[in-house]
Amino acid sequence: MTRSARPEIHLFEPSGYAGVFQHACRLGQLLGESGRHVVLHTGHEHEKVRIDGVDLCPCSWWPRDRRGGARRPSAIARRFVCRTLPHLHAAVPPGAVLHVQGIAAAGALTLLALSVGRFRDRLVVYSPHDTFSRRGRVDGALLRLALRVPHEVIVYSHADVEVLRRRGLEGHCSPLVQLVPAASDDERLAWRNEWRAGTDVSVVLFAGCIRPEKRLDVLVESARQWPANRRLAVVGEDRGGWAHCAELAHAHGVDVVARVGFLELGEFAAAISAADLVVLPYDKASQSGVLAVARQLRTPTVAANVGGLRELASRTFRAGDPHDLNRAIDAQLACAVAPDPSLDEDLAVTMHLLAYRQPA
Structure with a gap:
């Protein structure tokens, strides 16, 4: 199948809140401004954000309330497998880009999302955000395995590029763009x-x-x-x-x-x-x-x-x-010099499009 020069870009960040979600929002904005059709698939209780030029799809059940104990992660995993993954498989068309973002250090769910994405001639990209696991050896092993499933990996520090190289993998490095509202x-x-x-x-x-x-x-x-x-x-x-x-x-x-x-x-x-x-x-x-x-x-x-x-x-x-x-x-x-506020957003777009194998 011949891939379009500008296929749809589907970003997937399932929680809908905190830093990885806010990164995905800003990335979606920038890609939309570059003329791409962008869909952000995310959590049903997502933060209320305005992201012009991005279609927001609240298809993931990921409640913010963490008081459910052991039942909460099992309920998330069950709905993820039974609802979210079938939805992604149907909603992301052949030839599109599926870019999986983070998934809260949950190695098994990450592995499933990436594996399902590989069907139907889609280009699968993964940004782990953390190249280590906070949830023990088994989850860490699943995360390392997940890094070998996508077609491309994007990380957000040169330190993580070196981590990937030590594991025999290559990754694109992009500035970590974030959605940052001005404070009054x-x-x-x-x-x-x-x-x-x-x-x-x-x-x-x-x-x-x-x-x-x-x-x-x-x-x-x-x-x-x-x-x-x-x-x-x-x-x-x-x-x-x-x-x-x-x-x-x-x-x-x-x-x-x-x-x-x-x-x-x-x-x-x-x-x-x-x-x-x-x-x-x-x-x-x-x-x-x-x-x-x-x-x-x-x-x-x-x-x-x-x-x-x-x-x-x-x-x-x-x-x-x-x-x-x-x-x-x-x-x-004691230093009176304010830090340089610049994060090269143009470079971020360029590096993502390179990973998506699209012309800038």
Whole structure:
């Protein structure tokens, strides 16, 4: 079958919220602006976003409420197999591009989506967003297997390109474009008031999912040595890391102003814009949507020197070392130069079209 020069592009991000979804939205916008017909297949409870030039298809059942315990992932998997995969098979025409985004580190579902996509002469592209699994050895093995199923792989850091090469694979590297709404002065002021931070207080912010491997505890340890005019703020959804960090802060007398829970994109971006510095003390990472958002909002960042974080951060420190983290925080807060906000969106479109085997 002869492939059209500009076949339909179907992006698939099943959850409908958080960083990978917001990336898929912006990518869809950019591809639409380049003259491509783009469909974004996503979760039924997706964030309310306006993405002109993109057809939004809420075909995936992926509830945001995480209180269902073990029943929630099994229910998601069951509907994914029985409803979403048959829908994708019917909705993505022969010759089209199917670009699978992330799938929340669920190796088995990723493998199924990619495998089904290979039928009917479709070009299958995969962006794992994380080249490692947070869910154990079996899931990690499935993820590594999934990387061998698509025709092309796109990653969002040069560090992940090297990870792929060590596994005998090749990947395209693209800037990590993100949907980033502008924050108003009133929205920034509201966050500063919530953080009890006047103009004489520097707010150091941890933003995003609070997982054990994201090492908020290292930031709490560093805060023990902070001057009185520096405040630690936390915003994000708890994924198993908050209780320990809250206990640690209480034990050390560290004042943490936290809003623990999922934030819609506008509020999240406003928090990053209102902070003086965003810190990512992670143990492991492929790249970071938080860093990409902060860079576009011109908020300085400090990140652990792991994975692709060093490629976007304003300054780095030795992972796991609170003393070196303090050095980096002091140096960055003393620096009057705002970070370069540029992410090359034209290059992102070019690299995706190259993976899709389409002329720019």
